[in-house]
Amino acid sequence: MRDYTVGGSEEALAQANGLVDADWYRPHVDRSVLKTLVTSRSRIPVIHLAIWVVLLVVTGWWANTAWGSAWALPAFLAYGTLYGSTSDARWHEFGHRTAFRRAWTNDVVYSVASFMTFREPESWRWSHARHHSDTIVVGRDPEIAFPRPTSRLRVFAEFFGLLSARNELVKIARNMVGRPAAPQRNYQPADTLRKSQMWSWVFFLILVFVAVWCAMIGSVKPAMFIGFPSVYGKWLLMAYGITQHAGLSEDVLDHRMNTRTVHMNAIHRFLYLNMNYHLEHHIFPNVPYDALPRLHELVKDQLPPAHRTIRDAWREAFDAMARQRADQSYSATVHLPRSAA
Amino acid sequence: MSDGWVTVCKTGDVGREDLIQVEVGDTTLIVVHTKDGRMCALASECTHGRANLADGFVHGSTIECPKHNGRFDAITGAPRATPARIALEVFETQVMGGDVQVRLQGQSSHGRREA
Numbered sequence: 001m002r003d004y005t006v007g008g009s010e011e012a013l014a015q016a017n018g019l020v021d022a023d024w025y026r027p028h029v030d031r032s033v034l035k036t037l038v039t040s041r042s043r044i045p046v047i048h049l050a051i052w053v054v055l056l057v058v059t060g061w062w063a064n065t066a067w068g069s070a071w072a073l074p075a076f077l078a079y080g081t082l083y084g085s086t087s088d089a090r091w092h093e094f095g096h097r098t099a100f101r102r103a104w105t106n107d108v109v110y111s112v113a114s115f116m117t118f119r120e121p122e123s124w125r126w127s128h129a130r131h132h133s134d135t136i137v138v139g140r141d142p143e144i145a146f147p148r149p150t151s152r153l154r155v156f157a158e159f160f161g162l163l164s165a166r167n168e169l170v171k172i173a174r175n176m177v178g179r180p181a182a183p184q185r186n187y188q189p190a191d192t193l194r195k196s197q198m199w200s201w202v203f204f205l206i207l208v209f210v211a212v213w214c215a216m217i218g219s220v221k222p223a224m225f226i227g228f229p230s231v232y233g234k235w236l237l238m239a240y241g242i243t244q245h246a247g248l249s250e251d252v253l254d255h256r257m258n259t260r261t262v263h264m265n266a267i268h269r270f271l272y273l274n275m276n277y278h279l280e281h282h283i284f285p286n287v288p289y290d291a292l293p294r295l296h297e298l299v300k301d302q303l304p305p306a307h308r309t310i311r312d313a314w315r316e317a318f319d320a321m322a323r324q325r326a327d328q329s330y331s332a333t334v335h336l337p338r339s340a341a
Numbered sequence: 342m343s344d345g346w347v348t349v350c351k352t353g354d355v356g357r358e359d360l361i362q363v364e365v366g367d368t369t370l371i372v373v374h375t376k377d378g379r380m381c382a383l384a385s386e387c388t389h390g391r392a393n394l395a396d397g398f399v400h401g402s403t404i405e406c407p408k409h410n411g412r413f414d415a416i417t418g419a420p421r422a423t424p425a426r427i428a429l430e431v432f433e434t435q436v437m438g439g440d441v442q443v444r445l446q447g448q449s450s451h452g453r454r455e456a
């Protein structure tokens with residue numbers, strides 16, 4: 001098995017092979033059209049954010065009133081999924097600062113969504129920048145969700161966010177005492193570690209507050225609203241997340257070989273903020289999510305055919321991960337358009 | 342060319358809120374036309390990672406890097422949003438009769454790349 005540790009033994013190999021902070025394939029798009037997609041901000045992100053907040057409030061109210069009855073199950077499923085899964089797409093889009101024009105307005109949503117999806121915001125900013133520089137480059141990318149061979153247990157556990165939550169708890173504990181692990185120090189500048197320490201304490205204190213609240217009233221109810229949804233509500237994020245890179249190539253400099261675009265219906269695209277256009281996002285990270293469908297239309301002839309459904313993408317990803325258990329060099333086949341190969 | 346000023350392009354070559362790449366000898370620069378009409382010349386290489394800001398975008402008077410969306414002030418070169426944290430080198434710029442002219446001695450000592 002390869003060493004997936006960031007900064008581990010594979011890093012030197014990646015460096016030697018020219019895979020570090022390298023130039024990636026870009027399809028041709030007329031600059032003036034691309035500029036329009038990037039710079040013309042619409043009101044859609046504001047409307048979508050408002051709808052999302054309203055949905056959280058309404059499902060939260062429903063869960064609160066249904067507490068103790070059989071309705072609590074669907075109510076918490078709805079609330080927890082919005083909280084634990086769809087906060088990830090907000091974390092991501094606002095982290096790129098592409099939703100709103102002003103950096104600070106994006107940063108406010110990013111910070112709240114970071115807590116909801118349970119990611120210490122400062123370290124994840126740098127982690128995600130590295131993920132974009134060195135996408136699925138072993139030894140460099142901290143966000144390789146499915147290292148080969150991917151055990152079934154790992155995939156199952158991630159549907160409940162268990163591994164991510166455990167890893168994040170360890171990271172937060174280490175940051176709180178000022179002893180971040182080596183991989184974090186590899187991708188995060190040293191002078192930003194204090195911010196991670198501050199955020200780790202903020203997260204910890206919020207969780208302590210919720211725990212004390214639960215203890216005082218003798219009920220787990222407050223934690224079902226704040227904290228636990230990051231775990232029990234994670235399943236949809238996993239369902240979407242598998243479609244992004246799982247089973248595709250490692251160590252390439254062409255996102256078409258390691259990233260998927262998958263067609264989804266309007267509800268999924270709202271919940272996931274169009275991150276189903278993941279390939280287009282990786283190639284052009286400046287394009288706001290609401291412009292990704294238009295970008296897709298412009299470049300689709302230069303990209304592999306998009307997967308028609310989530311199930312279609314899953315089939316390919318799970319099949320590839322199954323094969324990789326026997327042959328770790330296997331990657332799902334990607335059909336590049338002849339004209340752009 | 343006089344007093345070190347070099348004509349790098351015409352004002353009409355750079356649209357409002359846009360930028361172009363120009364070469365002066367061995368040096369690659371970007372010429373930025375801000376929303377309020379100012380012309381600025383800066384180093385073209387991002388100070389965060391390996392990215393050419395000529396592929397980036399301009400919002401008002403802010404340059405956005407095409408790789409990680411780091412932001413820089415087009416007038417001062419100062420970083421405005423992470424992961425950009427080190428200022429870009431800024432060059433003296435003037436507009437003379439429709440010509441954009443640049444003087445290569447940098448105004449600032451910024452511009453090194455992040456380690």
Ligand code: FES
Nearest residue numbers: 387390406409411
């Ligand atoms: S390379 Fe420019 S912000 Fe990272």
